Amino acid sequence: MLESERQRIDEINAAMTRLFEERMQVSAKIAQVKVEHQLSLTNVGREQEVIASQVAQLKDATLAPYLTDFYRDVMLISKQYQAKTIKGLGQTK
Numbered sequence: 001m002l003e004s005e006r007q008r009i010d011e012i013n014a015a016m017t018r019l020f021e022e023r024m025q026v027s028a029k030i031a032q033v034k035v036e037h038q039l040s041l042t043n044v045g046r047e048q049e050v051i052a053s054q055v056a057q058l059k060d061a062t063l064a065p066y067l068t069d070f071y072r073d074v075m076l077i078s079k080q081y082q083a084k085t086i087k088g089l090g091q092t093k
């Protein structure tokens, strides 16, 4: 019971983990540019744009509120990582 569904979830999780890691690496690079140009970490307009464009790609529109929450969480985690990255800049240890 549920073996094949859990196996598929495991495969999807593995793909998401790989993409998560890649996304966080890009996020850290953005953080460095933001420091150099003295930009704030949060860009509300960009966050709205990300959510709207991803929601528009859904085939099942009933998932819109869940995908919105998902990207809100992803971007919050991204900003937490950016803040930690920035704190580490210029430190020798």
Ligand SMILES: O=C(O)C(=O)C[C@]1(C(=O)O)C=C[C@@H](O)C=C1
Pocket: 027, 030, 031, 041, 042, 043, 044, 046, 047, 050, 074, 075, 078, 079
């Ligand atoms: O695009 C940016 O400016 C980012 O810092 C990336 C990102 C994201 O993780 O997608 C994170 C924080 C911003 O508020 C908007 C988007």
